[in-house]
Amino acid sequence: MVKKDIIIFGKPGSGKGTLSKDVINGDTAVVHLSTGDVFRQHMKNNTALGIEIKDVMDSGELVNDELTIAIAEDFIIANKHKFIIFDGFPRNENQLIWLINWYLEEERPFPYFVGLDISDDICIERLSSRSISQGRPEDADVKIIKNRLNIYENETGVVKDLILDYIDIDDVHILNAGADSKAVYREFMYAINPDR
Ligand code: AMP
Numbered sequence: 724m725v726k727k728d729i730i731i732f733g734k735p736g737s738g739k740g741t742l743s744k745d746v747i748n749g750d751t752a753v754v755h756l757s758t759g760d761v762f763r764q765h766m767k768n769n770t771a772l773g774i775e776i777k778d779v780m781d782s783g784e785l786v787n788d789e790l791t792i793a794i795a796e797d798f799i800i801a802n803k804h805k806f807i808i809f810d811g812f813p814r815n816e817n818q819l820i821w822l823i824n825w826y827l828e829e830e831r832p833f834p835y836f837v838g839l840d841i842s843d844d845i846c847i848e849r850l851s852s853r854s855i856s857q858g859r860p861e862d863a864d865v866k867i868i869k870n871r872l873n874i875y876e877n878e879t880g881v882v883k884d885l886i887l888d889y890i891d892i893d894d895v896h897i898l899n900a901g902a903d904s905k906a907v908y909r910e911f912m913y914a915i916n917p918d919r
Contacts (some may be wrong), residue, residue: 724916725753727832727894730809732883733839735871736846736853737900738907739810742839745908746808754802757810761794762786763859783871785878788817799825809834815878819885833890835915838883839900839907843872 725746731739743755762780765773776786785791795812813819826833850868853859887895896914898907 725750725806725835726915728807728809728834729837730813730834730886731837731839732879732886733900734841734843734846734875735868736849737839737841738904739839741904742837742907742911743808743810745904746911751805753806753808754798755808755810756795756798756802756812758786758791758794758812758814759810761798781867783867783874785814785874788815788821792818792821795822796825803829803831807834813882816881816885819882819889823889833894836886836890836895837911837914838895838897840897841900845901846872 729746731742733739740755740757740760743757747753747755762773762776766777766780767773772790776790779786791812791814795809795818799807809822813822823833825831847865847868851865896911898910898914900907902910
C-alpha cells in the first residue's frame with residue numbers, strides 16, 4: 724500500500740514507467756504523471772504545444788520549465804486527492820524547487836523518493852529496443868540517447884543531491900534497476916514497507 728506520493732528518479736530507460744504501472748496495478752487511489760507521456764501525446768495529436776516542443780523532444784533536450792511546470796501543475800491540481808507518482812518530473816533544480824514549494828503550501832507530506840540505479844550501457848540497450856516496440860523515435864538514435872544520458876547527468880543528477888537535503892533520509896530509496904522489473908517492484912514495496 725502506498726501512503727504518500729512517490730518521485731521516481733532515474734535515467735531514461737531505467738524503468739520508471741514500468742515501476743509506476745506495477746505500483747498502481749489497478750489502484751484508483753494512485754495516479755501516474757509522466758511528463759514525457761503527456762508531451763508525446765501532444766505531439767501525436769499535433770496540438771499547438773506538440774508542434775512547439777517537437778524539435779526539442781526530437782533532439783533529446785529538455786522542454787522549457789514554463790511549459791513543463793504548467794503541465795505538472797494542471798495534473799497535480801486535478802489529482803491532489805489521490806497519491807501521485809511522478810515519473811520524469813522534476814528533472815532540474817527549478818522544477819524541484821517549484822514542486823517542493825507546492826508541497827509546503829499544501830502542507831502535503833513529502834513524497835517517497837525512489838532512485839533507479841542503472842548503468843548507461845543497459846539504458847542504451849533498453850532504449851534502442853523499445854524505440855521499435857513502442858514507437859518512440861527519440862529513443863532510436865544512439866547519439867540522441869547519449870545526449871539524453873548527458874543531460875541526465877548534468878541537469879537531473881543534481882536534483883538527487885538537492886532532494887537529499889529536503890526529504891527525510893528514511894524516505895529515500897535507491898534500487899538496483901538492472902534487475903528484472905518484478906524484482907525492482909518487490910524491492911520497492913519492501914523499502915517503503917519493511918514490516919509487511
Ligand atoms: P521521458 O519519457 O521522461 O524520458 O521524456 C521524454 C522527453 O520529454 C525528454 O527527453 C524531454 O524532452 C521531455 N521531458 C519530459 N519530462 C520533462 C521534464 N520534467 N522537463 C523537461 N523536459 C521533459
